[in-house]
Amino acid sequence: MMSLALASSTTSIEKVLHQAGRRVTPQRMLILETIRESGGHLDADEIHRLARQKAPHLSLSTVYRTINVLKEVEVIEKLHLGDGRPHYEIKKGEHHHLICRGCGKVIEFQSPFSDKWGRGWGEKYDFEITRAHLDLRGYCAECRQEMSG
């Protein structure tokens, strides 16, 4: 059922699921691969629509249940990009987002932000910081050009 192409990139998630006592199923592999291939930032319905191209009767409830499993085992995480819905991305090292108010495009960037500034604020308020989320909203070059043109 799974293509050879995805076998290599799914090896580690299989271990993670096993170690968490969860089963490895084609649906879970497909949903994870869909998020991976997309480059991230999909909402539940987008995951469903894309994944159904490969597995036409994958149900939306399986997508939601799988999202929750993948969050539990910390393979993906939830983002709030400003439209109503939560979006999901593969969990990786701390990074932040530039979010275009015009076209919705999301640009990721790495920054030692939380190390350099976060720690200071944590100390000031006697707060142990586990995670910094920095979202910068504005307009990308293309959208600015369209607006002025």
Added chain:
Amino acid sequence: MMSLALASSTTSIEKVLHQAGRRVTPQRMLILETIRESGGHLDADEIHRLARQKAPHLSLSTVYRTINVLKEVEVIEKLHLGDGRPHYEIKKGEHHHLICRGCGKVIEFQSPFSDKWGRGWGEKYDFEITRAHLDLRGYCAECRQEMSG
């Protein structure tokens, strides 16, 4: 219908509503005052529950409609604190949040640094930044003590 106590703090919002061509109603005043008095960060249902203590048959739809009006006239803004629901706070100068994963407490702080940081990233990606949202999640002193005790 309105108490004298709130008259002074609601003067400016009345002007804002008038200038936007929107009517000033007791419900709108009450809802705004509820958010103000709470110190911020309420969700729609919390606003409804609190405001109904003073106006028992205020409807939830009025709360939602008023939230939208107050957002339009830029008196409040929406926050995502990590639980599912959006929360709302009075709009003021740019500030950021320390959010406790234990008890949900929110501490606000001002930082002149996010601007500087943000600007740098904006230039790098040819992105015009209009707003920086920085959320630092972790554990407050009380919750850390409870966990270790």
Added chain:
DNA sequence: GTATGTGCAAAGGTTTTGCCCCAAC
């Protein structure tokens, strides 16, 4: 008086759940 706002109930959209069958282990 007119148009906007409100309350209520119904509808809409998203996420979760119950149930039964199926498949991973």
Added chain:
DNA sequence: GTTGGGGCAAAACCTTTGCACATAC
């Protein structure tokens, strides 16, 4: 063979909307 997982449909939840009446202007 057992038990967790998937599909489907229904329920639960949160938010918006239609309508008739009320009220700010």
